[in-house]
Amino acid sequence: MKKSAALPVEQHNVEIQRNRARWASKPYLQENYRRFYRWIAARIDASRPGILVELGSGMGNIKEVLPQCITTDLFPNPWLDRQENAYRLSFADNSVSHLVLFDVWHHLRYPGTALREFHRVLAPGGRLILFEPAISWTGRLVYGLCHHEPVGLKDTLSWEAPPEFSPENVDYYAAQGLATRLFWWGEARGRLEGWRLHEVTPLPCFAYFASGGFSGPQFSGRFSQGLMRGLDRIAGLCPRAFAGRLLVVLEKH
Ligand SMILES: C[S@@+](CC[C@H](N)C(=O)[O-])C[C@H]1O[C@@H](n2cnc3c(N)ncnc32)[C@H](O)[C@@H]1O
Numbered sequence: 001m002k003k004s005a006a007l008p009v010e011q012h013n014v015e016i017q018r019n020r021a022r023w024a025s026k027p028y029l030q031e032n033y034r035r036f037y038r039w040i041a042a043r044i045d046a047s048r049p050g051i052l053v054e055l056g057s058g059m060g061n062i063k064e065v066l067p068q069c070i071t072t073d074l075f076p077n078p079w080l081d082r083q084e085n086a087y088r089l090s091f092a093d094n095s096v097s098h099l100v101l102f103d104v105w106h107h108l109r110y111p112g113t114a115l116r117e118f119h120r121v122l123a124p125g126g127r128l129i130l131f132e133p134a135i136s137w138t139g140r141l142v143y144g145l146c147h148h149e150p151v152g153l154k155d156t157l158s159w160e161a162p163p164e165f166s167p168e169n170v171d172y173y174a175a176q177g178l179a180t181r182l183f184w185w186g187e188a189r190g191r192l193e194g195w196r197l198h199e200v201t202p203l204p205c206f207a208y209f210a211s212g213g214f215s216g217p218q219f220s221g222r223f224s225q226g227l228m229r230g231l232d233r234i235a236g237l238c239p240r241a242f243a244g245r246l247l248v249v250l251e252k253h
Pocket of ligand 1: 012016048055058059073074075084085087101102103108170223
């Protein structure tokens with residue numbers, strides 16, 4: 001099994017630059033991402049007061065579907081709106097209506113510590129929207145075998161950072177199964193004071209898998225993407241077996 005090797009946090013920026021170089025040559029990956037962003041957009045309630053912010057935006061592609069979204073990351077790349085660290089945000093208390101984290105939650109070694117910071121900046125009733133790998137039977141196979149990051153289902157959970165932790169000293173951490181464990185399998189139970197778990201939706205994603213993601217080969221053309229979308233509709237009947245993505249929405253009390 002892959003282990004979280006101790007890598008410097010700059011590894012994220014190496015991956016952002018590498019993914020940016022691959023993005024243009026992957027039309028079906030782009031199409032699948034736009035579909036994911038539309039699912040996220042459907043969870044955004046424009047009537048709520050406050051700003052819409054994405055943390056860990058990487059390439060910042062969310063703006064294709066949500067142009068009003070403030071894009072941020074640990075790294076101040078020129079295509080992003082600002083630099084932000086999930087553990088110490090520069091936003092004022094109660095000023096954010098929605099926080100979106102797309103494939104970022106599983107990089108937070110201390111999720112409870114980050115949640116506290118998200119709770120501070122979100123307005124009452126504000127939403128935290130997580131889009132993450134789903135570790136169904138298929139997910140376990142695909143993310144376990146075809147992705148370089150560990151799934152980490154047996155990792156000891158470090159909910160809170162130790163007292164000596166400083167947000168400036170984050171390292172590279174990855175456990176793709178973190179959201180599945182916490183929100184789908186229930187390990188977050190008893191840890192979500194101040195939050196309401198509004199939605200946990202496992203989504204079948206064969207069309208996305210067939211796009212090859214960023215690192216794999218693109219298996220599909222227009223015809224097979226259509227076929228895979230059809231398969232996704234059937235696979236949706238058995239998420240424990242087939243889900244590939246997990247959409248989680250938490251609301252601040
Ligand atoms: C797997 S990438 C996802 C990028 C983008 N959201 C996407 O879906 O293409 C994870 C991102 O989270 C960012 N990240 C990791 N730890 C973070 C932290 N503590 N605060 C803010 N961003 C963080 C990384 O820099 C990286 O851009």
